[in-house]
Amino acid sequence: MSAVATGEETAARAHARAVRRGRRGNGRIHAFLIVVSVVWLFPVLYSLYTSLRPYSDTAEHGYVSIARSFSLENYKNAWTQADLPHYYVNSAIVTIPAIVITLILASFVAFGISRYSWKLNLPLLMLFTAGNLLPQQVIITPLYRLFLEIPLPAFMSSSETLYDSFWGIIAIHVAFQLGFCVFVMSNYMKTIPIELTEAAMVDGASVWRQYWQIIMPLCRPPLAALATLEFTWIYNDFFWALVLMQSGDKRPITSALAGLQGQFFTNNNLIAAASLVAALPTLIVYFALQRQFIGGLTLGSTKG
Incomplete structure (x- = not known):
């Protein structure tokens, strides 16, 4: 004992x-x-x-100090001086089509890679994935010259070429974001049992019906996660709009912040207010899709 x-x-x-x-x-x-x-x-x-601090307060006491007063005047001035509603529309014109086109094309490629076995299966996936390894800044000059040479019909844009057009910015975002989306979507589709599509084939379902009615409804979590990420990345982009767009009134909302900076004077309180207002759509999208976003990142993580 x-x-x-x-x-x-x-x-x-x-x-x-x-x-x-x-x-x-x-x-x-x-x-x-x-x-x-x-x-x-x-x-x-x-x-x-x-x-929330008036400029007079920070000018007198400095930015690293205790505020004497608070107001919403900076937000009011930022909304009017930066013409934020106009730039919101510009960002929506670029962001929403770019996300939709990217996810549709990525799902097409991922479906072919994950559901069918053929000789170019792995090389195709490697090709799309390798596109993410190319620094975007490396191809500024060739892309700039290429956009100047590619014509656009008059009904698509007031500019005669892809340069200085919304279509050009949309195309460049789709090209650079497609590889990442193909990688994520193909990995997720591989976790879906192949017996589902085999049973559909036995029942006489076409390839399109297998894709649209069987696979895509099961891919809502990764689509929501990718939509959240892509919205954040494309909406916050300033680089390509600055390089490939000449007209200031066509640029996205990130360029509106640069317009608030003067040559000899910069009101940082005003820029801080405009930055927070400009960031609101990304926060709204994230909180609206938060559950799907987290589910898309974790689903399939424990599967063999």
């Missing part, structure tokens, strides 16, 4: 030590996450703090 009791006491002590180690480990993880969250949120919170 004493040996049994000693063994039970030893096991109990070992279990207690394991619990204490687990608690210390969880405590360190939580502390790390709190620190990272604070560091990540600090610029946003400081921008919010600055945007």
Whole structure:
């Protein structure tokens, strides 16, 4: 009996030590996450703090000081001076079609790669994936010259070529985002049992019906996750609109922020307010698709 009791006491002590180690480990993880969250949120919170301060307050006391007053005047001025509604429309014209076209084309390629076996299956996936490894800045000059040479019909754009047109910006976003979407979609479709499409083939379903009525309804989580990511990346882009678009009134909302900077004077309070207003659509999209976004990132992670 004493040996049994000693063994039970030893096991109990070992279990207690394991619990204490687990608690210390969880405590360190939580502390790390709190620190990272604070560091990540600090610029946003400081921008919010600055945007609510009148310029006269920061001019007198400095930006690193306690605010004497708060107001929404900077948001009102940013909305009118930067003409944010107009640039919201420009961003929507570029972002929404680019996302839709990218996801449709990516689902086509992913369906062919994941559901059928053929000689160019793996090379095709590698080709699309390798496109993500090419730095965008490397091809500025050839793309600029190419866009100047490709004509556009008059009914598609007031500009005569892809340069300085919404279609050109949409095309470049689709080209660069397609590889990542194909990679994610193909990996997810591979987790869907092949027996579903085989059964559909036995029942006489066409390839299009297999794609549209069987596979695509099961791909809603990854589509929602990709739509959220793509919206954030394309909406926040300023580089390609600056390089491939000449008319300032056609550029997306990110260029409106640059228009608030003067040559000899910059109101950082006004820019902080405009930046937060410009970021609202990305926050709305993320919170609206948050559940699907998280589900799209985790579904299939435990499957063999």
